[in-house]
Amino acid sequence: MSDPILxxxxxxxxxxxxxPPPHRLNGPHGADAELIALGPGxxxxxAVTTDALSEEAASGLYDxxxxxxxxxVQANFSxxxxxxxxxxxxxxxxxxxxxxxxxxxxxxxxxxxxxxxALGTYVLGGDTNQxxxxxxxxxxxxxxxxxxxxxRLGARPGDKLYVSGPCGQGSAYAFLKLFxxxxxxxxxxxxxxxxxxxxxxxxxxxxxxxxxSDGLLHTADTLARLNRCRFVLDDExxxxxxxxxxxxxxxxxxxxxxxxxxxxxxxxxFTLPPENVAAFLAAAAGLAWQPVCIGEVExxxxxxxxxxxxxxxxxxARIRNLAATAGSDPASYVRELINYGREVGS
Amino acid sequence: MSDPILxxxxxxxxxxxxxPPPHRLNGPHGADAELIALGPGxxxxxAVTTDALSEEAASGLYDxxxxxxxxxVQANFSxxxxxxxxxxxxxxxxxxxxxxxxxxxxxxxxxxxxxxxALGTYVLGGDTNQxxxxxxxxxxxxxxxxxxxxxRLGARPGDKLYVSGPCGQGSAYAFLKLFxxxxxxxxxxxxxxxxxxxxxxxxxxxxxxxxxSDGLLHTADTLARLNRCRFVLDDExxxxxxxxxxxxxxxxxxxxxxxxxxxxxxxxxFTLPPENVAAFLAAAAGLAWQPVCIGEVExxxxxxxxxxxxxxxxxxARIRNLAATAGSDPASYVRELINYGREVGS
Numbered sequence: 001m002s003d004p005i006l007x008x009x010x011x012x013x014x015x016x017x018x019x020p021p022p023h024r025l026n027g028p029h030g031a032d033a034e035l036i037a038l039g040p041g042x043x044x045x046x047a048v049t050t051d052a053l054s055e056e057a058a059s060g061l062y063d064x065x066x067x068x069x070x071x072x073v074q075a076n077f078s079x080x081x082x083x084x085x086x087x088x089x090x091x092x093x094x095x096x097x098x099x100x101x102x103x104x105x106x107x108x109x110x111x112x113x114x115x116x117x118a119l120g121t122y123v124l125g126g127d128t129n130q131x132x133x134x135x136x137x138x139x140x141x142x143x144x145x146x147x148x149x150x151x152r153l154g155a156r157p158g159d160k161l162y163v164s165g166p167c168g169q170g171s172a173y174a175f176l177k178l179f180x181x182x183x184x185x186x187x188x189x190x191x192x193x194x195x196x197x198x199x200x201x202x203x204x205x206x207x208x209x210x211x212x213s214d215g216l217l218h219t220a221d222t223l224a225r226l227n228r229c230r231f232v233l234d235d236e237x238x239x240x241x242x243x244x245x246x247x248x249x250x251x252x253x254x255x256x257x258x259x260x261x262x263x264x265x266x267x268x269x270f271t272l273p274p275e276n277v278a279a280f281l282a283a284a285a286g287l288a289w290q291p292v293c294i295g296e297v298e299x300x301x302x303x304x305x306x307x308x309x310x311x312x313x314x315x316x317a318r319i320r321n322l323a324a325t326a327g328s329d330p331a332s333y334v335r336e337l338i339n340y341g342r343e344v345g346s
Numbered sequence: 347m348s349d350p351i352l353x354x355x356x357x358x359x360x361x362x363x364x365x366p367p368p369h370r371l372n373g374p375h376g377a378d379a380e381l382i383a384l385g386p387g388x389x390x391x392x393a394v395t396t397d398a399l400s401e402e403a404a405s406g407l408y409d410x411x412x413x414x415x416x417x418x419v420q421a422n423f424s425x426x427x428x429x430x431x432x433x434x435x436x437x438x439x440x441x442x443x444x445x446x447x448x449x450x451x452x453x454x455x456x457x458x459x460x461x462x463x464a465l466g467t468y469v470l471g472g473d474t475n476q477x478x479x480x481x482x483x484x485x486x487x488x489x490x491x492x493x494x495x496x497x498r499l500g501a502r503p504g505d506k507l508y509v510s511g512p513c514g515q516g517s518a519y520a521f522l523k524l525f526x527x528x529x530x531x532x533x534x535x536x537x538x539x540x541x542x543x544x545x546x547x548x549x550x551x552x553x554x555x556x557x558x559s560d561g562l563l564h565t566a567d568t569l570a571r572l573n574r575c576r577f578v579l580d581d582e583x584x585x586x587x588x589x590x591x592x593x594x595x596x597x598x599x600x601x602x603x604x605x606x607x608x609x610x611x612x613x614x615x616f617t618l619p620p621e622n623v624a625a626f627l628a629a630a631a632g633l634a635w636q637p638v639c640i641g642e643v644e645x646x647x648x649x650x651x652x653x654x655x656x657x658x659x660x661x662x663a664r665i666r667n668l669a670a671t672a673g674s675d676p677a678s679y680v681r682e683l684i685n686y687g688r689e690v691g692s
Binding site for chain 1: 435440448468470474
């Protein structure tokens with residue numbers, strides 16, 4: 001369970017030459033967004049995150065520029081949601097290929113604009129360049145009241161494990177889009193929205209939080225490692241979105257496989273000390289939001305799924321490393337993941 | 347002279363769908379970095395800018411990952427220098443191709459780290475992805491004391507025109523690298539450093555400022571358009587860097603051509619009301635910095651070069667639009683620019 005994660009090795013090797021900023025409050029891997037002190041008296045921290053999309057365009061996973069723009073914005077604000085930030089806006093750096101016409105650029109801008117509108121936030125600025133391929137980079141900015149942040153660190157045995165909503169739509173979208181586009185009449189179910197308002201409730205009650213943009217199992221594995229605990233998902237039925245459950249049933253995959261793909265969605269996964277649960281649920285009800293309890297934190301390590309009275313420990317390191325070893329092609333990654341799922345079973 | 351700029355048309359067409367952020371103090375094209383209000387009582391504005399490099403890697407213009415990393419950082423902080431910001435740090439989103447080995451990634455990280463060290467700033471965070479080609483995106487963040495910013499707007503007839511140092515090294519580097527690598531023993535002269543300390547002096551005295559990252563003529567044209575003035579460069583000898591002058595002499599180009607390429611450097615170009623010049627020069631001397639007066643602002647429009655008693659008006663719109671019409675290949679752009687230079691002469 002504690003095998004090293006290849007992706008983290010690459011990041012750590014890359015970043016070891018950088019001097020840690022004295023005014024950054026989180027350590028490496030410690031939060032979905034960087035938390036930067038703005039100096040005494042400011043009362044707030046700057047939350048900032050950057051996220052690029054290029055392979056998603058090149059592979060055809062997002063072949064509509066409007067979806068590309070939507071996802072760029074949502075992916076970045078989802079990282080801000082996971083630290084409970086109030087958004088200031090986003091910068092977008094767009095590199096477009098010679099083949100992109102005015103219509104493509106217009107649809108991209110529409111997707112970006114619609115996503116900002118849905119989140120009540122703004123494009124602050126950007127950069128446009130011609131290149132050989134699509135490459136999009138977003139940087140989202142927000143503020144968090146000092147002393148009221150939530151990071152990936154702080155979960156303890158006994159905490160309850162929650163998600164902001166069922167997961168696996170990202171997986172279902174990726175599988176259907178790349179392998180079985182004829183299986184459903186529409187892929188419009190995949191239109192994820194960053195959980196900014198929910199994140200501001202989570203920051204007041206949770207011990208740790210992270211988004212599910214790389215898949216729920218990835219999230220649970222990261223939180224388990226950082227907090228040196230075991231994360232137990234006690235009822236997969238509640239954690240998996242109906243669309244993903246249906247896809248797994250039709251394809252004869254174990255349903256946890258929908259939580260294992262690196263193409264996730266923008267739910268929040270967070271841990272609540274038991275004494276905070278009642279106040280948290282009351283605040284959630286105020287947003288007409290129904291968070292889902294999917295398990296608990298125990299002593300131990302790794303991620304397990306409780307199926308009846310059995311515990312199925314998942315080799316999450318192996319699952320996560322499939323993405324690194326499959327290279328940059330999503331299709332070959334998904335194929336390897338499916339093979340692994342069939343091998344392990346449900 | 348007032349022909350539209352194609353690049354701005356593309357940007358304006360792209361951004362017209364975005365709601366202008368009510369807390370952004372600059373308008374579109376109004377400043378090198380976005381200036382964002384942080385709310386009452388904070389006393390400071392957030393300055394933020396994003397800048398991507400991809401074609402520079404694909405074209406071989408920067409074929410050393412170390413230079414790529416250095417340029418990514420300097421380009422972003424140069425935009426912060428132009429608004430007089432105190433840097434908080436930079437986020438870097440790195441997409442690397444399958445062909446990139448550990449050594450390439452290590453050299454890239456070194457270039458990033460060295461550039462941050464030279465500027466006394468930090469990598470705050472980032473994102474790494476595999477893709478088909480190199481694509482780098484930086485986002486630099488800083489703070490400016492409220493009421494003490496400088497933007498591109500505010501120049502008036504009668505103002506003196508300054509640069510932080512002679513320009514054209516960027517042009518010289520691009521030409522020699524792509525067309526005449528054998529002409530000089532080393533291209534190590536091109537190691538530009540963002541003028542952050544100088545920018546903090548400029549903000550206290552200048553009426554307008556912009557960096558020369560797209561070439562000095564581009565900068566002067568942008569400032570002339572935004573401020574509805576004529577910018578006159580009165581002695582090209584002082585505005586052109588010795589390396590660029592030598593390159594122009596050897597290649598029989600008019601020397602202003604070294605100021606016309608879109609591959610610039612990171613000097614600041616700024617305008618000083620005459621009554622501010624003495625105090626400005628005293629402050630500059632305190633940094634052991636020798637800014638260069640290269641002309642003045644007059645009533646009228648466009649950019650002219652004064653050569654003796656003659657005024658040579660430059661068709662800066664045509665020069666700037668060469669970059670848009672040449673597409674994304676720097677080599678064909680440089681070729682078209684050289685043809686234009688020979689046609690106009692000196």
